[in-house]
Amino acid sequence: MRAIPLKSFASLAALGLLVTGCGQGLLGGGDSGDQAAKQDGPIVLGMLIPQSGSEAAIGPYMSNAAQLAVDEINAKGGVLGRQLQLKTADDACDAQSAAAGANKLVTEGVNVSVGGYCSGATLPTLPIFAKANIPMIIPAANSQELVDQKLKNVFLINGTGSQQATTAEKWITKQGAKSVALMHDNTSYSKDIAVRTQALLDPPGGADAVITEAVTPKESDYSANITNVLDKKPDFVYWTGYFQEGGLIARQLRQAGYKGSIMVGDGSVSPKLMEIAGAEAAEGVYATMTQTPDTLEGAEGWIEAYKKKYNAEPGPYSNQAYDAVRLAAEAITKAGGTDGAKVVSALEAIDGFSMFSGPLKFTPEHTLASGGFQILVVKGDKFILQDALK
Amino acid sequence: MTQLIWNGLFVGSFYALVALGYSMVYGIIKLLNFAHGDLYMLGAFVGFAILGAVGGVSPSMALPLLLVVLLATMVVTGLAGVALERIAYRPLRRAPRLSLLITAVGASFALEYGMRAVAGADPQVYPVRLGGTSMEFLGARLTLQQLVLMGVAVVLMIALNLLVTRTREGRAMRAIALDPRTSALMGINVNSVISRTFFVGSALAGAAGVMAGAYYGKIDFMMGFLIGLKAFTAAVIGGIGNIPGTMLGGLLLGLLESFGTYWLGGEWRDVFAFGVLILFLTVRPTGLLGERVTERV
Numbered sequence: 001m002r003a004i005p006l007k008s009f010a011s012l013a014a015l016g017l018l019v020t021g022c023g024q025g026l027l028g029g030g031d032s033g034d035q036a037a038k039q040d041g042p043i044v045l046g047m048l049i050p051q052s053g054s055e056a057a058i059g060p061y062m063s064n065a066a067q068l069a070v071d072e073i074n075a076k077g078g079v080l081g082r083q084l085q086l087k088t089a090d091d092a093c094d095a096q097s098a099a100a101g102a103n104k105l106v107t108e109g110v111n112v113s114v115g116g117y118c119s120g121a122t123l124p125t126l127p128i129f130a131k132a133n134i135p136m137i138i139p140a141a142n143s144q145e146l147v148d149q150k151l152k153n154v155f156l157i158n159g160t161g162s163q164q165a166t167t168a169e170k171w172i173t174k175q176g177a178k179s180v181a182l183m184h185d186n187t188s189y190s191k192d193i194a195v196r197t198q199a200l201l202d203p204p205g206g207a208d209a210v211i212t213e214a215v216t217p218k219e220s221d222y223s224a225n226i227t228n229v230l231d232k233k234p235d236f237v238y239w240t241g242y243f244q245e246g247g248l249i250a251r252q253l254r255q256a257g258y259k260g261s262i263m264v265g266d267g268s269v270s271p272k273l274m275e276i277a278g279a280e281a282a283e284g285v286y287a288t289m290t291q292t293p294d295t296l297e298g299a300e301g302w303i304e305a306y307k308k309k310y311n312a313e314p315g316p317y318s319n320q321a322y323d324a325v326r327l328a329a330e331a332i333t334k335a336g337g338t339d340g341a342k343v344v345s346a347l348e349a350i351d352g353f354s355m356f357s358g359p360l361k362f363t364p365e366h367t368l369a370s371g372g373f374q375i376l377v378v379k380g381d382k383f384i385l386q387d388a389l390k
Numbered sequence: 391m392t393q394l395i396w397n398g399l400f401v402g403s404f405y406a407l408v409a410l411g412y413s414m415v416y417g418i419i420k421l422l423n424f425a426h427g428d429l430y431m432l433g434a435f436v437g438f439a440i441l442g443a444v445g446g447v448s449p450s451m452a453l454p455l456l457l458v459v460l461l462a463t464m465v466v467t468g469l470a471g472v473a474l475e476r477i478a479y480r481p482l483r484r485a486p487r488l489s490l491l492i493t494a495v496g497a498s499f500a501l502e503y504g505m506r507a508v509a510g511a512d513p514q515v516y517p518v519r520l521g522g523t524s525m526e527f528l529g530a531r532l533t534l535q536q537l538v539l540m541g542v543a544v545v546l547m548i549a550l551n552l553l554v555t556r557t558r559e560g561r562a563m564r565a566i567a568l569d570p571r572t573s574a575l576m577g578i579n580v581n582s583v584i585s586r587t588f589f590v591g592s593a594l595a596g597a598a599g600v601m602a603g604a605y606y607g608k609i610d611f612m613m614g615f616l617i618g619l620k621a622f623t624a625a626v627i628g629g630i631g632n633i634p635g636t637m638l639g640g641l642l643l644g645l646l647e648s649f650g651t652y653w654l655g656g657e658w659r660d661v662f663a664f665g666v667l668i669l670f671l672t673v674r675p676t677g678l679l680g681e682r683v684t685e686r687v
Contacts, residue, residue, distance in 0.1 A: 052503070054612060056511035186657050214657035218616050220606040221404075223397040224651035224659065244513055248608060255524060256531060275515040276608045 042085040046110030053092035061315035069325035093118040114324040119143035133340035139320035165196035167373035177236035185241035247276025392530040402644020407598040408621035411591025417631035427618020428501035433599025464593035471592025629680025
């Protein structure tokens with residue numbers, strides 16, 4: 001179906017390489033006239049997000065919040081006296097579009113990348129940004145694969161799958177569950193958490209992972225999967241995928257007469273989950289999640305500002321996207337300019353920068369030193385904090 | 391076991407309803423209407439819009455109200471199907487079949503992303519939900535609402551079968567399927583019969599869309615894509631162009647998925663479904679009930 005982009009993608013990639021080559025030459029070339037002109041212009045932040053395709057719903061949550069941060073910073077005079085500018089590109093949650101989008105952003109001269117939602121789509125963009133010496137602050141994508149590339153310019157400000165699995169296991173054990181069903185959607189994000197949680201549950205004693213069931217995303221009817229799961233009589237079900245399916249699964253589990261606990265992963269933490277599941281089925285659903293505006297004291301003002309500007313509630317990864325922009329601004333300020341290597345050093349040196357997920361410090365592999373995952377629970381139409389698992 | 395059969399039949403009746411439109415259009419003008427799944431999506435959104443306009447309803451009135459909405463939606467999506475044929479397919483009727491196929495894919499994208507522009511990319515949730523408490527029947531758990539939905543599907547399919555086999559209109563459809571040129575010479579208005587075929591097929595898809603929206607709750611602009619492919623598979627299994635065959639194919643596909651998921655695990659559901667499609671296309675392209683090629687509609 002997408003035969004056409006192949007050729008244009010190749011030429012775009014070639015163009016991208018050409019232009020980035022030029023760009024580096026200019027930056028390395030000292031105080032030429034061109035560069036002086038560049039330093040007066042806006043500092044450009046690039047954001048790759050899904051704007052079309054299966055995950056298109058997520059894009060606006062992230063770009064809106066990022067724009068909010070940009071506007072706030074600009075209203076206070078910008079960074080180093082220069083205005084910030086946000087450029088978005090569509091990754092369609094798909095590797096090919098993401099690579100094309102990344103090349104587009106590079107040719108448009110972005111200084112820092114603050115995007116990345118789908119791990120599978122973010123992965124091929126890493127070498128493109130690395131080659132162009134552009135630091136990446138990835139707000140949402142969190143597969144271990146991103147870290148395993150060991151690229152110096154890549155920073156993850158969302159907890160990783162293994163941190164989330166550890167939190168899930170702690171809560172399952174604390175709840176005294178005996179038999180646990182893990183459900184995932186076979187995407188690299190979701191499967192990662194399910195497999196890691198299963199591994200943690202495997203040792204004898206405590207809870208047992210009785211079944212790991214994979215579902216096909218984008219369907220409406222999961223009764224066949226649910227029949228499989230309920231055959232094993234679990235007393236705890238953990239869904240690690242996204243909210244579209246999560247809502248349906250919670251509802252269909254309850255309709256099938258399941259009485260035990262249901263827990264969802266951070267991709268499912270959205271007000272839409274409750275709407276899709278219906279209030280009755282959603283009540284009491286747990287979630288493993290990093291800190292959100294809802295569970296954070298003093299974030300009401302932020303939610304108000306977002307609502308006022310976009311006439312809509314912030315959604316999944318709004319706060320991470322907002323933080324990514326603020327962090328980029330902070331790092332550029334500390335680095336005293338937009339030179340890639342200097343910004344990377346500034347990011348590595350950051351200690352205690354205040355974000356929604358708590359004070360920030362990076363580990364040597366550029367992930368969050370403290371994962372900050374906690375357990376939320378659905379009460380009425382809201383996710384509220386159940387247990388910080390400190 | 392009975393639970394598996396029940397799950398399969400319930401999902402299969404949706405597949406069958408959507409597959410009928412596919413099958414009829416293929417039967418009459420040999421076009422694989424890849425935009426057909428998106429008419430299902432359109433139906434879900436039209437129903438959503440009507441329910442939203444009606445406002446709050448008491449739960450006791452939910453079922454009768456939904457039936458009214460269902461009928462209204464069928465008219466709207468039926469007309470949308472007619473428009474689709476008029477705009478996208480009729481100008482190309484004498485063109486090579488490949489051009490028609492490409493137009494169909496284009497129409498599918500136009501409907502999907504048109505709907506995204508209108509309604510947004512976020513999934514929407516139906517204001518009226520058919521949930522209900524479940525009851526035990528021969529060891530399977532089912533709800534009254536499921537029974538009603540399946541009843542509606544069966545009534546629609548019986549009505550369609552009567553239309554095609556017992557009325558003048560149906561006879562004209564069958565005649566065109568057999569030989570459009572001769573039909574025209576015999577005084578049949580070929581264009582209007584094709585339009586009406588699109589109307590009926592699209593109306594059925596729209597009905598399935600509303601039913602899915604009311605039962606599952608979540609609708610989004612991409613919801614027609616997968617079910618379109620599944621409906622195509624169902625039509626091929628039963629015999630594309632053959633109406634009883636298509637209904638059978640829908641139910642069989644539902645059962646295959648249900649049992650396939652049970653035996654092989656959930657990640658194999660689509661592999662299983664589309665594997666069967668490939669198997670049928672290579673081994674028996676006419677489908678299970680497809681031998682009577684002369685009666686295609």
